[in-house]
Structures are given as structure tokens and as C-alpha cells.
Amino acid sequence: xxxxxxxxxxxxxxxxxxxxxxxxxxxxxxxxxxxxxxxxxxxxxxxxxxxxxxxxxxxxxxxxxxxxxxxxxxxxxxxxxxxxxxxxxxxxxxxxxxxxxxxxxxxxxxxxxxxxxxxxxxxxxxxxxxxxxxxxxxxxxxxxxxxxxxxxxxxxxxxxxxxxxxxxxxxxxxxxxxxxxxxxxxxxxxxxxxxxxxxxxxxxxxxxxxxxxxxxxxxxxxxxxxxxxxxxxxxxxxxxxxxx
Numbered sequence: 001x002x003x004x005x006x007x008x009x010x011x012x013x014x015x016x017x018x019x020x021x022x023x024x025x026x027x028x029x030x031x032x033x034x035x036x037x038x039x040x041x042x043x044x045x046x047x048x049x050x051x052x053x054x055x056x057x058x059x060x061x062x063x064x065x066x067x068x069x070x071x072x073x074x075x076x077x078x079x080x081x082x083x084x085x086x087x088x089x090x091x092x093x094x095x096x097x098x099x100x101x102x103x104x105x106x107x108x109x110x111x112x113x114x115x116x117x118x119x120x121x122x123x124x125x126x127x128x129x130x131x132x133x134x135x136x137x138x139x140x141x142x143x144x145x146x147x148x149x150x151x152x153x154x155x156x157x158x159x160x161x162x163x164x165x166x167x168x169x170x171x172x173x174x175x176x177x178x179x180x181x182x183x184x185x186x187x188x189x190x191x192x193x194x195x196x197x198x199x200x201x202x203x204x205x206x207x208x209x210x211x212x213x214x215x216x217x218x219x220x221x222x223x224x225x226x227x228x229x230x231x232x233x234x235x236x237x238x239x240x241x242x243x244x
Contacts, residue, residue, distance in 0.1 A: 011036055019242045026155035026178040042238055046159045047227040048131075048166045057136035059168035059214045062207040064093045065119075069138035069169065071126070072160055075103040076147040080113070082195055083142065086202065087119035094202060098122045099134050106147075135167035139210060140190065143173040144198070157182055161189070162225045170213045172198060186224065188216045 014037040021044045022028060028041055060067070070083060083096045096119065102110035114122040126134060135141065141164030145153060154177040161179055164171045171189045173180040183189035190213065192198040 019239065024155050024157040024178050026157075027152075030152070030155055040238075040242060042235070044235065045157055045162065045227075047162045047225055047231075049232075050226050050228045055132055057132045057167035057169070059217065060137065060139050062139075062210045062214075065090075065095045066093060066140065066202065066205060066210075067095045067097055067138045068140045068142055068172070068202075069134060069164070070096060070098045070100075070142040071131075071134055071163070072100045072158070073103070074098065074100050074110070075106050076145050077106050078146040079142065079144060080107070082199075084113075084117040084120060086199060088117060090119065090203065092119060094119065096120045097134070097137055099124065099126045099130070101125050131163055132167060135164060135169045138164075138169050140202075141169045141171045143171045143179055143189075144195075154178060165189075165217060165220060165225045166222075168214070168217060170210070170217065186220055188220050189213070 014032075014035055017037060018039045020032065020037060020039055020041045022032070022041060023044055023046050025043055032041065068083065068086075070079065074080075087094050087096045098114060098120065099122070107113065111122060114120050123134075141160055143158060143160040143164070145156075145158070147153065157178055161171045161173065161183065165188065171179075171183060173183055173189060173191055175181070175184065175191050175193050180191045184191050190198070190201060192201060
């Protein structure tokens with residue numbers, strides 16, 4: 001009932017909307033293109049906003065222990081279970097570094113769970129300026145999120161893919177979601193079809209594999225993952241033009 005009310009309200013308001021900002025084209029393709037919206041749509045991705053003097057991490061040197069970073073809003077129990085199992089059975093070859101804010105609803109005992117898991121470390125919440133230090137310790141960034149799987153979470157382009165690529169870290173994503181499609185279209189990242197494929201790739205990784213992934217990152221245009229003052233000016237100009 002509630003969803004019907006929200007959709008009805010949206011349908012009544014959309015014809016009057018002049019500008020729509022969205023962080024992923026999937027929201028247009030899968031939803032708004034089929035709704036009564038006739039205004040201007042602007043893609044505003046979750047890129048890192050650069051500033052004068054901003055520094056970025058360099059790719060971590062190849063070789064075990066291979067370290068996977070899981071950063072941001074921590075709400076996916078399936079991700080935790082997968083990474084904990086992967087690290088505990090790796091005989092020290094794989095480590096997991098976790099930082100961010102765990103959901104108390106999903107993880108009432110998050111800190112204790114991490115402390116009980118071999119080869120996992122939780123550093124607590126972080127600030128924007130901490131990203132270089134976090135990603136600088138990792139070979140890979142976990143960008144798979146099974147939380148609310150099957151709903152519109154599959155349309156998201158999460159901060160993790162932009163942050164990791166900007167800081168020289170290889171993101172891991174599912175091919176079936178928008179993040180995986182975004183990475184594949186640019187020829188970067190470790191894009192897998194399933195958790196089993198991710199496990200197989202990570203447990204069999206060779207230095208040469210990692211070096212190829214890093215070379216792919218080097219070829220990625222910086223503007224694909226980092227925004228600057230010019231992007232901010234263009235956004236303001238767009239808003240002003242619509243409001244005239």
C-alpha cells in the first residue's frame with residue numbers, strides 16, 4: 001500500500017520537475033524512462049571531489065598477503081560471511097581490512113565478530129582524508145553488496161568503485177549489476193559472475209594477474225573517477241539555466 005502511494009505521488013509530481021539529478025544511468029533506464037518525466041536528466045556520479053594538493057595512493061606492491069578492503073556503510077551480512085570464510089581458509093595468503101560504519105541492525109556484534117575472525121581487521125569509521133591511507137594498504141576493494149539483493153540496489157554506482165580506482169586499488173564487482181557493467185565498459189577491475197568465481201579468482205591469483213589489473217587502471221581516464229572545480233561550475237550552470 002505504501003509503495004503505491006509513493007508511486008502515485010511521484011507520478012503526480014514528475015511532470016512538473018524540470019531537472020533530475022541521478023548518480024547512475026540505470027535509474028533512468030530502469031525507472032524514470034518509463035515514468036511521466038519530461039524534464040532534463042543529468043548524471044551526477046559519486047566521483048571523488050579533488051582539491052588543490054590532494055594526494056592519491058599508489059597501487060600496492062604485488063604479492064601475498066593479498067589484502068581486500070571493505071569500506072563505507074557496512075550492512076551486508078553475506079559480504080562479511082564471505083570475506084571471513086575466504087580469509088580464514090587462505091592460510092594467511094588473504095587479509096581483509098574493514099573500515100566504516102556497520103549497521104547496528106544487521107551487525108549488533110560487529111566488532112566482536114571481526115575480532116573472532118582470522119586475518120580480518122576493523123579500524124572503525126573514517127574521514128574523507130583517510131581514504132589514501134586505507135586504499136594504500138589494499139590490493140583490492142570489495143564493491144559487491146548483496147544487501148537488499150534483487151531490488152534497485154543493483155542500479156547503484158557506489159562510491160567504492162570511484163574511490164578505489166582513484167587510489168590505484170582493483171575493485172571487485174558482480175557482472176550482473178550496474179557497477180560491474182560500468183567497470184567492464186572501461187576494461188578495469190575484477191568483474192565476476194558469482195561469489196564462487198570471486199573466490200576462485202582470489203585464491204588462485206598470481207603476481208602477473210594483479211600487475212595486468214594495475215596496468216588497466218593506469219589507462220583509465222582520470223575524469224572518469226575524479227571531479228574537479230570545472231565539474232562543479234558546469235553543474236551550477238546547468239541548474240541556473242533550468243531555473244531561468
